[in-house]
Amino acid sequence: MIEVTTGSAAERVEASLRRSIIALDVLPGTRLSEQEIAARHGVSRQPVREAFIGLSRTRLVEVRPQRGTVVAKISVARLMQARFVREAIETAVARRACEAFDPTSRRRIDDLLDLQAERAAAGDHAGFQRADSLFHAALAEGAGCALAWEAVQDVKAHLDRACQLTLPDAAAMLPLVDQHRAIVAGLDARDPEAAAAAMRHHLSEIVRALPKVEAQYPHLFE
Amino acid sequence: MIEVTTGSAAERVEASLRRSIIALDVLPGTRLSEQEIAARHGVSRQPVREAFIGLSRTRLVEVRPQRGTVVAKISVARLMQARFVREAIETAVARRACEAFDPTSRRRIDDLLDLQAERAAAGDHAGFQRADSLFHAALAEGAGCALAWEAVQDVKAHLDRACQLTLPDAAAMLPLVDQHRAIVAGLDARDPEAAAAAMRHHLSEIVRALPKVEAQYPHLFE
DNA sequence: GGCGCCCGACTTGTATGGTAGTGTATGCAC
DNA sequence: GTGCATACACTACCATACAAGTCGGGCGCC
Known part of the structure; x- marks a missing residue:
């Protein structure tokens, strides 16, 4: 508790x-x-x-x-739809972030990337996920879409629960940090398509990991 | 009540x-x-x-x-962000609807289009908005994204409230039905870009109408 | 006359008791 | 031994009572 x-x-x-x-x-x-x-x-x-x-x-x-x-049990169908909604919103945020971005948020993002890499290296799942959330929140905030992040959070809870099963060790966390950096690179280059593509790839990670954990923990799914 | x-x-x-x-x-x-x-x-x-x-x-x-x-007072900033989120989700739904679409939902949409045109001609605002909601819901349902519609509804309430001010007569409603038909046309042609563009145009309607109503009813805004 | 304090009429927040409905277990009839 | 009816324990739901905090008005003091 x-x-x-x-x-x-x-x-x-x-x-x-x-x-x-x-x-x-x-x-x-x-x-x-x-x-x-x-x-x-x-x-x-x-x-x-x-x-x-x-x-x-x-x-x-x-x-x-x-x-x-x-x-609630974990529903694969609901999970896929939640991912769809999140991808729709966050790719749009990534595109908008390339048009204009708040400098303060931009600096904050660098700090969050470092923090996340550190947490990943330390094998701290909870800290890693907190930093992950803060990264996405800062992205939306900087793009002027704070409400978008609120909308994402509603569907994100289900995804996070599944991620608890897919992040067993530090080796699985580090690539996610690189994916974040790829998104930021697209942002800095003011390249909407690159940023959106990087975001889409990042949010597709769960799809690749899902079949394995579903087979591993069938009693948690419906 | x-x-x-x-x-x-x-x-x-x-x-x-x-x-x-x-x-x-x-x-x-x-x-x-x-x-x-x-x-x-x-x-x-x-x-x-x-x-x-x-x-x-x-x-x-x-x-x-x-x-x-x-x-809550109507916040223009919140309204614009709500529209952004809705556009992000529903354009994605429109694209997905072009990949595969449930035939039952497809038939239902034709009925809803007729119903909506009839309500518009009758000048029935409430009935028009109900049919509008059902159209968008059927679109998401048919594309297999029911959860997406739920997410849209959360932000939609604020948009609907503003629409109460922007739909003073039947003349303003009829074009919206045509916009719906344009979306469906893109869907039938299996043309994701056309469907998404039609959806984007449809959901941009409020942006064009907003400045006028804000000037007209300033006491309702914050 | 103006300023400040205090009291009271509101508000939302929390605790508790009672009610109706559901699932389960037990005992009886067959 | 099996099937069914009945009683019980448990749930969410709602109503009521109480607590805690806020705002405004009136009174006293300066």
């Missing part, structure tokens, strides 16, 4: 649960009990209920009235 | 409020009282509260803790 100290109790519980689900600390198919989670977080059932509603909106959990709430 | 009879009380209230907000029955900046809405719907505050949380997730309302909840 991860402690979050800001916001309302409902927001804290939701953030905590979201992280646990994405990190696969609670596996797909697990039954979630309002009572138990409320007790564990030291709050009443009501905030937990609101957290469930929030999570069900992005389909991370499935609330079945009068029956119970379970962590 | 619109009556919805399916789902939980919270869902009914949320759907009712969402429609009222998008239809501009309640204007941007209006204060929403949990108590009053609860009384009007004959429910307690709790379902209303959950409805507010749902609406705040797509930024249709702004919940300020211990202070009150107001209907």
Whole structure:
């Protein structure tokens, strides 16, 4: 369980649960009990209920009235569609980033690339994914499309969960940093097609890795 | 107030409020009282509260803790970003629709085009927008991207609200039907670029109309 | 007369009890 | 032993009560 100290109790519980689900600390198919989670977080059932509603909106959990709430299983079909949506948005962001880009965000991206390479070398999955998210967020921010990143986050949760299975070691993480650098290279060259192509290639990584992990962990899929 | 009879009380209230907000029955900046809405719907505050949380997730309302909840004003910056996201997703859907398309959805689209033309001729705004939504939904559905349509809907609410101001008469609606037909023509010709270009042109309509309505109704904007 | 403090009427946030519905287990009839 | 009915435990959902914070008005003081 991860402690979050800001916001309302409902927001804290939701953030905590979201992280646990994405990190696969609670596996797909697990039954979630309002009572138990409320007790564990030291709050009443009501905030937990609101957290469930929030999570069900992005389909991370499935609330079945009068029956119970379970962590959603990983759906390959949903995963592919989520990837499609993310690719559509982020390639468009990459193109727009080539038209005009905020210099402050540009400098921040260099820092984030370094941070990510360091986390990858250290084998720190969680830190790597955090830096990855910050990179994509900074890209959207710099291109003036902050809302686009919000939209991506809604579908990204499912992809991240799958990525937990596909990033077993540092060897799998380092190439992703290079892919990020390729995107930035396209951006610096003001070459929309190159940036978009690099982004598309980057976001296709999951497609290549998916069949293997699906065969390896069939009980996590539906 | 619109009556919805399916789902939980919270869902009914949320759907009712969402429609009222998008239809501009309640204007941007209006204060929403949990108590009053609860009384009007004959429910307690709790379902209303959950409805507010749902609406705040797509930024249709702004919940300020211990202070009150107001209907969000129309933000031009947010509107432009929402349009950007929608264009990114739906042009990608249009391209994919040219690769393979479900025949059942294809037939349904013809019906929806006729329906929409009829509603436009009758000057029925609400019916026109309903048919418009169903058209785009059927397009995504037929292309196998139902999730993409869900993602679009999140940003679409803001665009629809602005469209309430830009569709004053039937003359403004009829060209939109033609734009739909152009998209379908590209689809039938299996020409991804034509379909995407038609979609892009269609979704750019709002950009052309925005400056005028912003000048006309400045109090609705922030 | 103007400024500042305090109190009260609001707001949203949280806790708790009760209700209706579902799935399961148990016991009975066959 | 098998099939069915009934009772029970558990769930989400909703209503109500309470807590905590915010804003505004009125009063006192300077």
